[in-house]
Amino acid sequence: MPPAAAPGAALPGAALRGLWVDAFGPGLHTPAQVKQTVEDAARLGVNTLFVQAIRRADCLCLNASVPPVSDPELAPGFDPLAAVTAQAHARGMKVIAWVSVTGAANTAKPNTRPGHVFRTHGPAAGAASWLSRRPDGSWQEGRDAWLDPAIPGAADHMAQAVLSLVRRYPVDGVQLDRIRYPDGGAWGYDPKTLARYRAETGRPGTPAPSDPAWQAWKRQQVSFLVRRIALEAKALNPELWISAATITYQTPPADLAAFQTTRTYADVLQDWPGWMRAGWLDLNVLMNYKRDPLPEQAGWFDGWNAFARRVAVRSDGAPVAVAAGTAMYLNSPAVTAAQATRALNAGLGWVGYSYRTPTLDVYGERQSAAQGLRAVREVLRAPGGALAAPGPWTEAAPVARGLLGRITGLTVPGGQRVQAWQGGALVAEADTDANGYYGFAALPPAPLRCAWAASAGPRRCPPKGWCACRTCCCAT
Incomplete structure (x- = not known):
């Protein structure tokens, strides 16, 4: 493998200062909300918005291949993705369309539109179901349903959803989230998936969840979906940033061999070092959601950042951009500021989660979102802070043949x-x-x-x- 960037040297994307804007509360549902969101982001000093577009096989937009969300909060006829992209671009900010790739539904708030995938290929569709299932046939993870990337129709549906955003909106990139199997390991047992596995590998019977060959095959299906989306999206727009929001569970690995023992690789079947090495990712945003007041987790945060920068290199030797995504909602403003500074000092970019819940007190409903944004802005914009000298992220996406x-x-x-x-x-x-x-x-x-x-x-x-x-x- 080609050598990684020298310790202390900034990777591509080091100028990225980002903010995730999710679709599970105010921020994107009306013209007034979008205007306020972009204004708040500009005042905070970020230069990139990761805007949730496709949530659960539905879109906060009007022109995707999947139907719009059916939330009553969404203003009739309003296209949030178009509005936020236009307004953020006018402020010099990039917009990355954030996609929950395998999300299919939430039973507490299902999409009510007739053409939604949960209605056409959900649990009542029989052999036409596209849901990921456990060995007993159950499909719910909490209240969520997930699409199985090993089912051909589901894989094509997920790819086309992302590509429709690239075709129809002037976004600067796409971010693949939930690009994995659900937690727990015992998933992928739809009869169609098992039949494919047997046909391709020649292995009879039903594999155990811990079977290494079965795990490797399912992990490959996830990687294939990343590959398909990345290559086809780049063919549509070579200047697009291809990003993923990646898992960093628990103890960080020391090297690639140790990574293969982590829950990221062995449980949810996500091989993001391999995606970077193959050249499918231009930007890896770690979901490095750790709480510094817990000493063990403070070390985990720095360790995952260090590991990611060590493996952030393509097979042709070109470096890959890496940003540390931090859990603003789990921490005080002071901890958020400290983690952002440590990420920047490590030569990485920084992205905060999230606009809707910018502090632990907002998440715990002890503070309004406006109060939380003001509190976190004061520390991030203070002299020497991570956002003290805001500027645009002008770097072009890398070109790969x-x-x-x-x-x-x-x-x-x-x-x-x-x-x-x-x-x-x-x-x-x-x-x-x-x-x-x-x-x-x-x-x-x-x-x-x-x-x-x-x-x-x-x-x-x-x-x-x-x-x-x-x-x-x-x-x-």
Whole structure:
């Protein structure tokens, strides 16, 4: 693996000062709320808004492939994503469309629109259900339902939802959240998922949740979804920032081998170091939600930041941007300020969660959101504070030469090994996903030949075997 950035050196994205704006309370539902949100963010001194667009397979917008949210608080005919993007851009701020990728529904507040995926492919859809399930067939995690990335229709639905935002809104990037399986490990037991696993691997029976081969296969399905979205989104807009909000549970790992023992990798099946190495992520925003008053967690915060910067490098040697996302809602303003400063001193960017709950007292309903914002602004904007000298984040998204292709017409489209050759040398190889898509990023600038092995012997990947991209991506 190429060496990481030198200790103390700033990574790309070090100028990022961000704020998550969620859709679970005031902030995005009316023109007045959006105006206030952008004004408050400007006064706070942030330069990037991570705006929740797709929440639970529905959108705080009017022009996505998924239906709008059905909240009564949403002003009729109002498009929050369009409004916040226009107003933030006018202030010199970037807007990243934040997407809960696998979110399907919350039973306490279901979307009531007829075309919503929970109605068409939910628990009552029988064999057409796209939900992730436990071995006993249950699908609820608390009150939430999750889509299974190993089900072909679900994977395509999730990819198209993100891509519709890229096509129809002038956002500066997309952030993939809930790009994983639910906590607990025992998920992915829909009959269609099990049938795919058996067909692709040749393994009979029903695997145990702890079966390493089963875990690795499901982890691969999550990674395939990241790959598909990243490569296709970059083909639509090479200047787009591809980001993920990533898991940092408990004790930080010392190295990649230790990472594979963490809950991030082994429980929720998220391999974000691999996504950075493959060139699918331009920006990794750690959900490093720790509480400094607990000494153990203060160490965890710094340890995860240190690990992330050590592995923030693509296979071609280019560094990847990393930002520490902090839990403002779990901490006092003083702790938020301290964590933001430590992140910046480590050469990372910073993103706070969240606009709606900027302090522990707001989260505990002992303080209004306006009071919390004022309190956190005072410490972040104080001399020497993380936002003392606000400025724009003008850095351009990195350009990576990549290829996205698809094999069609096979009985088993997933799990086909595809190789990329340049000048007689094998430069990369990857397996196809549930829909037959394969792809590579961070490729050297030379003509590329793809080949795949099927029962009839090696063949060129359809529809064309050579790619001489001069821009960011080419999709075959």
